[in-house]
Amino acid sequence: MFDCDAMRENMPLLLTESLDPVQREQTHQHIETCPICVAEWSAYKETWLILDKLPEVAVPPRVKQRFLAEISPAMAQAMAQTNVVPFRRGRTMRWLAQAAAVVIVGSSAFYAGHRIAPRTQLIPTQAQVTAIQPATPYYSIAESRVLPAASISPQIEGRPDIQNVQFSDASPLNQQIGVSFDITSHVTVTGRPTDKSMVRLLRYVLENEDRESPSRSRAIDWVRATYANVGNPDPEITEALANVLRNDQHQGVRIKAADTLQSMQSAMTDGTRDALVEALKNDPNPAVRLKAVEALAKLARSGVALDPDMVDTLRRKASQNDENVYVRVKAAEALSSIQPR
Amino acid sequence: MKHLNDQELMSIVQAGDFAPASELYDRYSSRIYNFAYRFLRNSEAAEDATQEVFVKMLKHANQFHGGAKLSTWLFSITANHCRDYLRKSENKSKEGEDVLATLPASAELSPERHMERREDEKLIQKALGLLSHDQREAIVLSRYQGLSYAEIAQIAGCSEGAVKTRVFRAMEVLRKALTGDSRGGDRCLTAMP
Numbered sequence: 425m426f427d428c429d430a431m432r433e434n435m436p437l438l439l440t441e442s443l444d445p446v447q448r449e450q451t452h453q454h455i456e457t458c459p460i461c462v463a464e465w466s467a468y469k470e471t472w473l474i475l476d477k478l479p480e481v482a483v484p485p486r487v488k489q490r491f492l493a494e495i496s497p498a499m500a501q502a503m504a505q506t507n508v509v510p511f512r513r514g515r516t517m518r519w520l521a522q523a524a525a526v527v528i529v530g531s532s533a534f535y536a537g538h539r540i541a542p543r544t545q546l547i548p549t550q551a552q553v554t555a556i557q558p559a560t561p562y563y564s565i566a567e568s569r570v571l572p573a574a575s576i577s578p579q580i581e582g583r584p585d586i587q588n589v590q591f592s593d594a595s596p597l598n599q600q601i602g603v604s605f606d607i608t609s610h611v612t613v614t615g616r617p618t619d620k621s622m623v624r625l626l627r628y629v630l631e632n633e634d635r636e637s638p639s640r641s642r643a644i645d646w647v648r649a650t651y652a653n654v655g656n657p658d659p660e661i662t663e664a665l666a667n668v669l670r671n672d673q674h675q676g677v678r679i680k681a682a683d684t685l686q687s688m689q690s691a692m693t694d695g696t697r698d699a700l701v702e703a704l705k706n707d708p709n710p711a712v713r714l715k716a717v718e719a720l721a722k723l724a725r726s727g728v729a730l731d732p733d734m735v736d737t738l739r740r741k742a743s744q745n746d747e748n749v750y751v752r753v754k755a756a757e758a759l760s761s762i763q764p765r
Numbered sequence: 766m767k768h769l770n771d772q773e774l775m776s777i778v779q780a781g782d783f784a785p786a787s788e789l790y791d792r793y794s795s796r797i798y799n800f801a802y803r804f805l806r807n808s809e810a811a812e813d814a815t816q817e818v819f820v821k822m823l824k825h826a827n828q829f830h831g832g833a834k835l836s837t838w839l840f841s842i843t844a845n846h847c848r849d850y851l852r853k854s855e856n857k858s859k860e861g862e863d864v865l866a867t868l869p870a871s872a873e874l875s876p877e878r879h880m881e882r883r884e885d886e887k888l889i890q891k892a893l894g895l896l897s898h899d900q901r902e903a904i905v906l907s908r909y910q911g912l913s914y915a916e917i918a919q920i921a922g923c924s925e926g927a928v929k930t931r932v933f934r935a936m937e938v939l940r941k942a943l944t945g946d947s948r949g950g951d952r953c954l955t956a957m958p
């Protein structure tokens with residue numbers, strides 16, 4: 425009298441004891457009287473029991489650590505205000521912890537009236553420094569801190585996940601530039617463009633491979649504008665740009681990097697020149713190759729002695745039939761301006 | 766925090782204070798992780814899913830309404846995340862690639878028993894892989910999370926009738942895969958050990 429299929433659909437519910445009494449009774453009665461369904465029913469029970477052999481798995485503790493690391497005060501504030509995209513997974517933050525420790529020790533007056541005051545005077549030894557991080561998950565609303573570049577280590581440890589990078593131009597008063605970002609809290613590092621820690625930080629911002637960050641292109645623009653007025657930019661800046669030229673997936677960013685290198689001739693190293701040659705040889709995008717050959721042409725005009733590989737590449741490019749015509753013209757131009765040795 | 770119920774903890778979060786985050790995580794992470802792990806069949810993806818779900822819990826706290834159970838709401842977020850993940854990973858045909866790569870070994874088992882158990886687990890995971898996403902979601906929530914069809918319907922965004930069919934179809938597939946049983950009444954049943 426009952427449809428077998430309907431009875432079978434009830435079987436999983438029978439197993440979880442979630443049928444109402446009437447249905448339960450009907451289903452049981454049917455099973456007892458139907459030879460097909462009685463066999464089905466034992467098979468279901470068996471399958472249901474076998475499924476029990478898949479055990480509960482413990483959540484690895486790192487998941488909680490990562491989750492708590494994401495809840496930075498900056499995130500809390502941002503979420504309170506807007507619906508911003510949350511931070512990506514946090515990475516090691518020892519470097520900043522160290523920075524924070526240095527500031528706490530170096531200038532406790534800095535914290536006067538500050539919402540989160542250090543509980544104790546921390547000594548910036550390695551052990552103390554790493555202890556700061558897990559002990560202080562910042563749950564509540566954002567605080568912002570300003571760190572002088574001189575107070576942080578030029579050595580960036582690990583790969584801290586810095587987000588939301590902003591730049592401030594040189595102040596007319598003291599020529600200090602500023603780089604702000606979110607890490608465990610909102611941090612601004614200020615200093616002169618020539619301070620090693622500032623250079624390292626900019627290098628890190630430029631080379632940070634977070635592909636979702638739209639800030640790199642902006643970072644290059646800003647670096648270019650800032651260092652246009654600095655007599656001798658630190659070669660680490662051009663090295664960083666060279667790495668962007670080598671590795672960035674976005675052609676627009678690579679074009680900008682090559683173009684900026686061209687404007688920073690005085691700080692070029694062998695490594696940066698190699699990056700330009702490599703880009704001219706291998707970059708799939710003709711606009712990047714054009715920027716690279718322009719930079720090399722400018723280098724040649726400035727009287728810098730070009731190494732044989734460079735000259736050879738220019739020669740091959742100038743006569744390569746399937747190369748973009750502008751690239752060929754620029755390569756020929758560069759060759760013609762090489763000073764006879 | 767421990768003495769506050771879910772509702773009270775969530776109202777603190779809704780007021781913009783994330784202090785209850787840790788406690789809420791402790792209450793639900795295991796269920797969320799295990800659901801994601803069985804649904805995705807990939808431990809790394811399940812870790813990401815778990816982290817993501819709790820971040821979303823904070824971010825979208827205002828969408829949680831007092832009437833609902835927090836667990837149901839969290840399972841909904843997890844299910845959405847997992848469905849998205851599976852849709853994307855299918856294009857890359859990566860789903861389930863590292864299944865069981867990191868299942869923890871239970872120390873108290875003998876090596877033989879341990880091997881045996883791993884074999885069982887592998888078999889079940891493989892069988893779950895034969896199901897459609899909808900079926901897997903339904904059976905995992907029903908069998909492993911003990912949810913009612915009404916709750917599953919809410920999470921999956923379908924009718925209770927649809928859940929019933931999904932669980933039933935899933936059971937059909939699993940029965941064939943796990944008991945070597947084919948449809949019809951005239952078959953030998955393998956005895957349970």
Ligand SMILES: [Zn+2]
Pocket residue numbers: 427428431454458459460461462
């Ligand atoms: Zn029947």
